Amino acid sequence: MALFIMILRKMINNKWLELSLLFGLVLSVALASSMPIYTSAILQRLLIQEMQQLQLASNQYPGIYWLSASLSPDVQQKQSLLSDTEHFLKERENHFDIPVQTYVRERATQRYNLLPAEPDKVDINVQRSADISAIDGMEGHIKLVDGRLPEKEPVGGVYEALVAPEALTELGMVLNTVFVINDTTLKEPISVKPVGVFDRKDYTDIFWYNNTGSYKNSFLIDFDLFEKQFTAGGKLNVQSSYWYYALDYKAMTLASSDQFLYNDYDIQTFMDEHYENHNKNVPVLQTLTNYYVKERNLRQMLWSLNVPVMLMLAFYLYMVANLITERQKTEIAVLRSRGASRWQIIASYAVEGLVLGTIAFAVGPYLGALLTKLLGASSGFLEFVQRAKLETELNRDAFVYAWTAVSASIIMTLIPVVLATKVTIVGHKQQTARFLKKSFWHKFFLDIALIGISLYGLHNYKARVQDILSLGLKSADLRVDPLLFLIPALFILGFGLLVLRLYPWLMTFMYKIGKRWWPPTLYTTLIQVSRSIIQYQFIMVFLIITIATGLFSASATRTINQNTLDKIRYAAGADISMSIHWENDAPPAILFGAEESDEDSSSADLDSDTAETPAPRVQYSEPSFLPFTQIPEVEHAAKVFVRKDASITKGKTNAAVELMGIDTKAFGETAWMRDKLLDHHINEYLNLLAKNPSAVLISKSIAEDYNVKVGDTMNVGWPNVEPATFTVFGVIDYWPSWNPNPGAGDTVSVTTKEGTVTKVKKPMLVVGHLSYIQNNIALEPYEVWLKLKNQASSKAVYQAVADHxxxxxxxxxxxxxxxxxxxDPFQMAINGVMTLGFLISVVVCFFGFLLYWVLSLSARTLQYGIFRAMGVSVIQLIFMLIGEQVMVSGAAIGIGIMAGNMASYLFVPLFELSFDPSTQVPPFQVTFDPRDHERLYGIIAVMITFGLVLLGQIVSRIRIHQAVKLGED
Incomplete structure (x- = not known):
């Protein structure tokens, strides 16, 4: 206990250093624990959004869990099996781990032929067949369209039933018509009479799995009556049973999704064991399968984004721990000389670390939850909005991450202590006298190794992207090397260390070339920095990492955001692109079959009859285009004709291409195109095209694969039309809305001397004049592209189009x-994590900078006191401090800016692998926002100014007699 009190007293004596170390520990733990909290919150939002999208796409409630089974003809076996099944399902109901909103049972007999009991009341020539069904609890979820509710017991031996409106037409009947089931296997005749027509009371009611149309061949009777007379009584063969759960999918969490899958597996196993024929419909299963893939990708993404910040925090902790150790090296050396073992000294510092670590573990996860809420409000990099808050929860993983961070941080802070205990009192005095020894990272060439690893990762990345683009693969088709997530941080650290290896030579060179002319203040500063460069390396490396990390975070986020937005705009071609219905004389699709109604089906194999009588060409009536140009919200409008199944013919060469017809002036005013995608501005190509009505631009794939050059002529057309002749005026790499990258499966067989070879087929494009295409080939529907005015409403445009x-x-x-x-949750994750990384970098940089220089100045009080005794004025001392700041902090900041920019240009494209490079058109481009640099430079200016003011005040308060007395002590 006495030892523990002594350690606490020592910590109090160094309270500012210990508080700084605690600050770093808490921040590290908060960041680490925020990762699982934020990941869970984002994934929770992703899961709910996925299921909501499923509901919109399929018009089906995502919480459906529907089972069906075919039943045995044996009545006793059937009744026993149904009882066991429903007991099992009732037991498993709570194992879904989400609320059950509705549980429905449904039974149905086999379908029987029906004969009217009174033939004169209905058409006897209509063939009728139906089943008798029952739905448990349907009475509270229906409304009567006609008639009345049926009795719950047979009336005069006749079973009264409800029917759907569609059943009246399907079975050719009216209400109160009695039908007799015509089947020789029945022991006694069964009669049924429809007495009411029902519909769903509420079309949003999740009680209903099917719509009423699915009961067009059914008579629905009371469920209890069905069970008594048919299931247990065996009067009719009950062929099918259905069980339906409506689950509250909005209450599903990450944990409950796992439980849901386990429960589904148990139910599936039970059904497999007890029923030969059974089926199920659980739409959310496919969603969960895709969700787990996205979860893995998101976790990888978050780790990759946090690596630079983690490295920076680790270095901060090491730097502060090293400062504490440096101040106590004399004490450590004295303890060693008086018989204390290395492990006793290390243990005492480990106790300090445990005290601070316990506090950090208690505070960090809750701070991490607050950071997560901050991330949830991020709509862009350093942009915050009011939006629905993330559902954050301190889960088990958060505390596991927190404990791991605490353990790693304590180990990191003990490294300087372990190194210090190796030194005796004599060795310590020798080290204090001079600082010319090489640092361990330079001694073992860690800088070269780190840069080498990072460049290997860069080469590996480029090879992967090239494979994806050239082979038409998706990013998921290649295994992403985890090393690719570390290389930006490794490069930043390696580059900083490499420059610092060369920095002393620069200082020595500056000292030598001007030692005859340097004023005393600068002369002294150059000697101090060049001779004590090892002493300054920690703060310089720390500043390099923090500044570079901030710039890298800013550039990575801006790049991902901007490329995502550019991809959307490029794929659309303009702000809005739409297809309008054209009146035409096309025959109903049923005349040619569904497979022939698609325009793309013209390339499919046709049977002999169809080949002899091709479908006639459709004649279209063009609607007026003028109203689109007069919509108040529209700035420009353009006609854009796109035919994906066109073809070109040049000599013996025939190739499938995409044909685009445009009006050059309107297209140039309306379409969106990123700068520098083409060799010249897009308007120059449009001006070139405008010179000749038959002029076309072709894609580079056509020029390369078929050796087509500018000035060549070729025929262009599509099925069922006469081709026209065009002249090539230019070659292009990209064009609005056209993707030049091959997709998955885009291959073609080429016959060579060695045999048939499968090659990747590149997309091909021909761009020509719309008017020439319409006059010389055919008039067919075109798309309408719109460029909207600033702040224009899309809804207003839709309404205006409809009004016309x-x-x-x-x-x-x-x-x-x-x-x-x-x-999008992925975009939110990127913006949130990068914003947090930038803010942490700024805060830690500010605290680390002040802490280092205040402690460094305190350690050199004697030196500055001697300067003052020698006649150096306070102003001269402050100029010496400014010079030292410029040579140390200023140089480190400059190197950090250089490292951050280089890392961004080299490694930010790495995040393209998290998307699909084959669909990332235009290509991934590194983006910098001047506002981010302005913010960072502003923070640096404030930090250095504040530091200089504080250091100047400390220097001005130095008293010569105190400094001399301190030296004597």
């Missing part, structure tokens, strides 16, 4: 897609 009487067949709204992208 146009029927929109398809639409792509880039603005709405961009809004959706900003709300």
């Amino acid at each position: 009487g146009y029927e929109i067949e398809s639409i792509t709204d880039a603005k709405q897609e961009q809004i959706k992208a900003v709300k």
Whole structure:
């Protein structure tokens, strides 16, 4: 206990250093624990969004859990099995781990032929067949359209039933018509009479799995009556049973999703063991399968984004621990000389670490939860909005991460102590006298090794992206090397250490070239920095890492955000692109079959009859285009004709291409294209195209694969039309809305001397004049592209189009897609984590900078006292401090900016692997926002100014007699 009190007293004596170390520990623990909290919160939002999208896409409630089974004809076996099944399902109901909103049982007999009991009342020539069904509890969820509710017992031997409106038409009957089941296997005749027509009371009621149309061949009677007379009584063969759960999917969490899958497995096993034929419909299973893939990708992404910040915090902890150890090296050396073992000294410091670590473990996870809420409000990098808060929860993983961070941090802080205990009192005095020894990272060439590893990772990355683009693969088709997530941080550290290896030579060179002219203040500063460079390396490396990490975080986030938005705008071609219905003389699709109604089906194999009589060419009536140009919210509008199944013919060469027809002036005013994608500005290509009506631009894939050059002529057309002749005026790499990258499965067989070879087929594009195409080939529907005015409402545009009487067949709204992208959980994760990384970098940099220089100045009080005794004025001392700041902090900041920019240019494209490079058009481009640099430079200026003011005050308060007395002590 006495030893513990002594340790606490020592900590109090060094309270500012200990508080700084505690600050770093708490921040490290908070960051580590925020990762599982934030990941869980984002994944929870992702899970709910996925299921909501499922509901919109399939118009089916995502919480459906529906089972069906075919039953045995044996009545006793059937009744026993149904009882066991429903007991089992009732027991498993709580194992879904989410609330059950509705549980429905349904039974159905086999379908029987029906004969009217009174043939004169209905058409006897209609063939009728139906089953008798029952749904438990349906009475509270229906409304009567006609008639009345049936009795719960047979009336005069007749079973009264409800029918769906569709059943009246399907079975050709009216209410109160009695039908007799015509089946020779029945022991006694069964009669049924429809007495009421029902519909769902509420079409949003999740009680209903099926719509009423699915009961068009059913008579629905009371469930208890069905069970008594048919299931238990065996009067009719009960062929099928259905069980349906409606689960509250919005209450599903990460933990309950796992439990849901376990429960589903148990239910599936039970059904497999007890029923030969059974089925189920659980839409959320596919969603969960995709969800777990996204979960893995998101966790990888978050780890990759946090690595630089983790490295920076680790270095901060090491630097502070090293400062504490440096101040206590004399004490450690004295203890060693008086018989204390190394492990006793290390144990005493470990106790200090445990005290601080316990506090950090108690505070850090809760601070991590607060940081998570901050991340949830991030709509962009350093941009915060009011939005629905993330559902944060301190889970078990958060405390596991916190404990791991505490353990790693304590070990990190003990490293300087372990190194210090190796030194005796004599060795310590020798080290204090001079600082010319090489640092361990330079001695063992860690800087070269780190840069080598990072460059290997960069090469590996480039090779992977090239494979994806050239082979038409998806990013998921290649295994992502975890090393690729570490290399930006390794490069930043390695580059900083490499520059610091060269920095002493620069200082020595500056000292030698001007030693005859340097003023005393600068002369002294150069000697101090060049001779004590090892002493300054920690603060310099720390500043390099923090500044570079901040810039890298800013650039990575801006790049990912901007490339996501550019991809959306490029794919749409303009702010809004839509297809409008054109009146035409096309025959009903049923005449040619569903497979022939698609325009793309023209390339499919046709049978002999169809080949002899091709479908006639459809004639279209073009609607007026003028109203689109007069919509108040629209700035420009353009006609864009796109035919994906066109083909080109040049000599014996024939190739499938995509044909685009445009009006050059309107297209240039409306379409969006990122700068520098083409060799020249897009308007120059449009001006080139405008010179000749038959002029076309072709993609580079056509030029390379078929040796087509500028000035060549070729024929272009599509099925069922006469091709026209065009002249090539230019070659392009990209064009609005066109993806030049091959997709998965885009291959073609090529016959060579060695045999048939499968090659990747590159997409091909031809761009020509719309008017020439319409006049010389055919008039067919084109797309309408719109460029909106600033702050224009998409909803107002839709309404204006509808008001003019146009029927929109398809639409792509880039603005709405961009809004959706900003709300995407992955985008939120990137923005949130990068914003947090930037803010932590700034805060830690500020505290680390002040702490180091205040302690460094305190340690050199004697030196500055001697300077003052020698006649150096306070102003001269302050100029010496400014010079030292410029050579140390200023140089480190400059190196950090250089390292951050280089890391961004080299490694930010790494995050393209987290997306699909084959669909990332335009290509991934590193983006810098000047505002981020301005913020960072502003913070640096405030930090250095505040530091200089504080250091100047400390220097001005130094008293010569105190400094001399301190030296005597």
